[in-house]
Amino acid sequence: MAESAGPDPAVVLAELVGGERVASDPDTLARFSRDHWPLAILLEGAGRPADRPACVVRPRHAGDVAAVLRWASETGVWVIPYGGGSGVCGGAGGVRGAVVLDLRSLGRILEPDRDALLVRAEAGVLWADLERQLTERGFTTGHYPQSIDLATVGGLVATGSSGQFSTGYGSIEDRVAGLEVVLADGTVLDLPDRAPRRAVGPELMRLFIGSEGVLGVITAASLRVLPLPASRSVYSHAFPRWEAGVEAIRRVLQAGWRPVLTRLYDPLDAARSFPEHAPPGRAVMLWASEGPAERVRAEREAVDALSRDLGATELGPDPVVHWLEHRNDVQLWYDALAMGVLVDTIEVAANWGRVDALYAAVRAAIEGVAGVFYVACHASHAYPQGTSLYFTLAARPAEPDPDGIETLYYGVWEAAMEACVAAGGTISHHHGVGRVRRRWVAAELGPGLDVLRRVKQVLDPRGILNPGVLLP
Amino acid sequence: MAESAGPDPAVVLAELVGGERVASDPDTLARFSRDHWPLAILLEGAGRPADRPACVVRPRHAGDVAAVLRWASETGVWVIPYGGGSGVCGGAGGVRGAVVLDLRSLGRILEPDRDALLVRAEAGVLWADLERQLTERGFTTGHYPQSIDLATVGGLVATGSSGQFSTGYGSIEDRVAGLEVVLADGTVLDLPDRAPRRAVGPELMRLFIGSEGVLGVITAASLRVLPLPASRSVYSHAFPRWEAGVEAIRRVLQAGWRPVLTRLYDPLDAARSFPEHAPPGRAVMLWASEGPAERVRAEREAVDALSRDLGATELGPDPVVHWLEHRNDVQLWYDALAMGVLVDTIEVAANWGRVDALYAAVRAAIEGVAGVFYVACHASHAYPQGTSLYFTLAARPAEPDPDGIETLYYGVWEAAMEACVAAGGTISHHHGVGRVRRRWVAAELGPGLDVLRRVKQVLDPRGILNPGVLLP
Structure with missing residues (x-):
């Protein structure tokens, strides 16, 4: 020891x-x-x-x-x-x-660079505090993870976070322009933000984004910010089937549109999330467009038309307004855990063409675990190439003791991960690996895992940093 | 040896x-x-x-x-x-x-995945051949480097290439969805494209993008493609001063618009590139917008208005059409070199706020080298955070022998690189380091160079791969 x-x-x-x-x-x-x-x-x-x-x-x-x-x-x-x-x-x-x-x-935030739209913040700054300070000055990061009130700049970089508006603004790797990282040997590495892009060897910042603390300790970041958008339009649709909503997202993005929010709930998730707005048995899609008013207007018209082609009916702005107000409430989650109920989320992703099969396979796999009584899903981070799927589940252990809890927990995760790997998806879209996904990192990375181990070996030869996380 | x-x-x-x-x-x-x-x-x-x-x-x-x-x-x-x-x-x-x-x-191209908009090509495929094959099927990579007729998929990935429409479509790192790389020990690393994004450790593909062959040999890539755009609009302006054109690009991008082409020539570069179109003493800006017609129209109107605010006058589509036809002609380059004249290009980049100073400093530095008789510049890859600057120079050695050539060549590069570092720019936007920029990699990366060396050490312990390149 x-x-x-x-x-x-x-x-x-x-x-x-x-x-x-x-x-x-x-x-x-x-x-x-x-x-x-x-x-x-x-x-x-x-x-x-x-x-x-x-x-x-x-x-x-x-x-x-x-x-x-x-x-x-x-x-x-x-x-x-x-x-x-x-x-x-x-x-x-x-x-x-x-x-x-x-x-x-480490809680300092520097004044933003108004020319270059950059802000430097230390690792311990809560993202919500950063966002508040920027908003007062007319800027935003465009990055709004559900954990925004709890999570820090360093944590969101280290875990490879995505925000709720990632379809428009990208994920944390699109926000980071520079990093300060301390290596295991005490070297302070300042990976600077002196240009928006460069071709001077591989971009070393990328080694630390998503590294979950095993390659170095992030102590500060320089982040790209945006002027607050000139206009925003929020709108929503009901789709006759989940698969039609998935197809709508694909068509919208592949036509070149970039709504900042594309968020599709399957009927069960819609019923729970929008009890007052969701027509029974329908999938519900939330959209938001942001930017110059003319572009927002054109985008919304195009999205409406593409959605109608797939049988959607308009639900108006109310479901989005409701979601914007309640999107980060997680009290129910704590209450359930306190009552001994496992509530958890499992996010995976795949390319279009495999999304429907991934949805069906992971859903069935989780439902098949003894003790599971609820599985719902939404697709909330989309790309021209594919989308994430975000499963929410609730389950009760057969026995409420530690062994019963572990059996249930690992049973659910094993079922979901094995189904995901078999369906050709990635095992994590934005929550990271931590301890729970370690077993499937080899399946995901193949010989790449050995590369990661070699990098770990030279950056942290004694293995002092965050043992037991990320690497199997 | x-x-x-x-x-x-x-x-x-x-x-x-x-x-x-x-x-x-x-x-x-x-x-x-x-x-x-x-x-x-x-x-x-x-x-x-x-x-x-x-x-x-x-x-x-x-x-x-x-x-x-x-x-x-x-x-x-x-x-x-x-x-x-x-x-x-x-x-x-x-x-x-x-x-x-x-x-x-290694010249195979697979049929594109039409659902996920991906295509797999081996490293030796000429990018122009890939682009031709995709165009026939209704797709494009959106990546058009000047070297498109000569350069390969693997080379463009390994050097960290940018295309002429990078302002809209990003650079090579935005195109690459998967890579096959052979490591020095013979391991074949398949870094797959199974999802558009993931949070499973640092993205290992990024280690090889821009690695210039020193960390592994790229043998195939999976690339993101786009449907051919529904519409395109090309337009141009003359600006009273270079700096006003720079400011126009910044305002357009920071307002949220994304013309695929933003290309600003200083008066000297404009006179050479558009002898029939460029008003004397003015900077010339080329723009192109691509995508859904409604968005293209709105974007062009916004760009026109922002440009007029800065004193621009419209030059119509002709300069862009001329450029599109002649953009990849480099015969003059070969002719000049064959006559013993050094013609070269040096691309650097900086954040807004430092761009004007970088332009002045690098330009003056190159002009100050004995034998230099021509220096011109354009800004051709822009971001909300800053832009590249692409200097073209011509010079004649004092003595036409090898020593005279080396004195001139390294004199020009030393002047440009030192001025760039002092002005806070990055030493390469998209040509890479090769042999010529090695001396300034330490200034650019700081302790990051040691990280790169450590990674090299574990991936290629005997140092067999591309010696003398990238690493000083």
Whole structure:
């Protein structure tokens, strides 16, 4: 075990970064022992809490992070980078004896560069705070993940996040223009935003986007922003069948339109999400167009026409308005977990041509697991090449004890992942791998996994960074 | 020297892949001893030809490439991946005793996936052939580099290419959905296109885009295609000053419009490129909008209005039509080089706010080199965050011998690169590093260069792949 090799990390680190920056009281250790991983929450409720770290360090700047990592690389102590803790795949927490870096302490936002539409923020800034500050100045990131109120800049970069308007504005890789990353040996890597594009070797920033903390610790990011759009139009349709809605998204995007929001709910998800608006048995599509008014108008007319061709009827703006108001409410989720019910989400993706089969296969696979009583789906991040599918499920373990919970949880995930791989989809669209998807990374990456391991080996030779995450 | 370590590579490789796939006659060795690097062409003309490789291998498939690389990794013989040879920075050729892989032998194109808008092509396919085949089927890649008639799929991926319509369609990284890469140890890495986006670790494809053959050999790519646009509008303006044109591009893009073509010529470049259309002393801007007709119309009206606000006058479609017909003519270039005149292009980029200073600084720096008699510039790849600047220069060496040529060539590049770094620009927008820019990679990447070296170390521990390129 890494922690048995030397003296108490809390004592050593207090000398390195100051005693007031290091905590090892039980409440703090408990708080940083897990993120929003449903399995960890359920197990905690059933009396099997997550492993506690040794201590929690709140760095003041990249220099503090570098000092901690240098020491950890020398001693072999594990280090867990921890952002907002909103991850749902077990990517942060739960390693006995590890040092947790509570990166919320890196909270500065610089004034945006109004010429180049860039803003620099430290890793611990909550994305919602960044967005609020930008909105006051007439800008937006265009990136609105459901976790926006909880998640940090660093966390959203490290996990490869997508926002709800990704169809128009892209995902986190389209927002990041520069990164500051601290490597395991303490090197502070400033990957600058000095041009919008370059051809000077492979773009190294991409090594850290989606790296889930195993290749380095992100301490700041330079992000592309947009002027607040000149106009917005929200509209919605009911489709006779889910597959007709899927086809509508494909036709709209392949015709060259880019609604910022394309969000299709299957009948069950629609009934739950829009009880007042969804016609029974229909799929419901939410759209939003943003930008110059003339383009928004033309786009909406084109989308309406393409949708009508596929049998859609207009539902007006109300379902979108309702969704915009309630889109980030997750209280029901906590309530259910507190009652011992597994509620979880599994997002996958595929190219058009495989989407319908992926939908049917994953849905059937989850429904086939004993204890599952609800499976619904929406398609919320679309591309000319394909779309994501976002399954929401609820299930009750046969036995409410830790073993029963694990059996149910891994049963659901194994069924969904195996069905996804067999149907030719990708195992994660934007939640990342964390701990739960590790087993299927080899199926996804093939020999690429070995490349990832080799990169890990040279960037973190002692393997101190976020053990147990991403790499099987 | 690598080649002195063992038996004749041509003999060994004939056994590995078949004698008819290996050539070592003088003409073939000469042909593959350089690419379109102006320095190498001039030196050849002055009696100092590039170093010859030991032999040239034409692989049938990734398996042949793997066999060659495995043998090379065992013996330490250098391997040069060679595509169309259209590079202008010395990225392919000129290593005595090396084995050249003539990848033009990998020439298959699969039928496009019409649902997902993807096409798979082997590395040696000429991009123009791919584009022709797609056009017949109603599709396009949207990627039109000036080198389209000479450059291969693999070469354009490996060098980080941009096309002339990149403002609308993005650069090569936006086209690539999957890659097949052979590593130095012979591993065939299939990085698949099974979804339009995923969050399963860092996107490994990005390691090889722009890697200039030093991390692996690209043998095939899956590329995103587009339906041929429903409509196109081409138009142009004269701006009273270059800086006003720069400002017009910024305003158009930051307002959310995406003309596929934004191409601004300074007065000197305009006079050379459009002798019949360019008003004296004015900057000339070419625009094209593509897509659904309603959007194209709205975009053109908005661009016209924004341009008029900045003092522009309309020049109509003729300059764009002229450019479309002549854009890839480079005969003059060859003629000049054959006469011992250095004609070269240097592309850099910066964020808005630094563009005007970068333009002035690089221009003045090149003009200040003894022997330079022409410097002109256009801005041809733009983003909401900034733009590229593409300098064309002509110069005559004080002495027409190899030493005089080298003095002039490196004098020009040193002046341009130092000015670019000082002005906060990136040293290459889309031509890559090759041999000529190696000295400034450290200034560009900082400690990132060490990361790149570490990745090189684990992927190619004996350093067999494309020595002397990219890495200083």
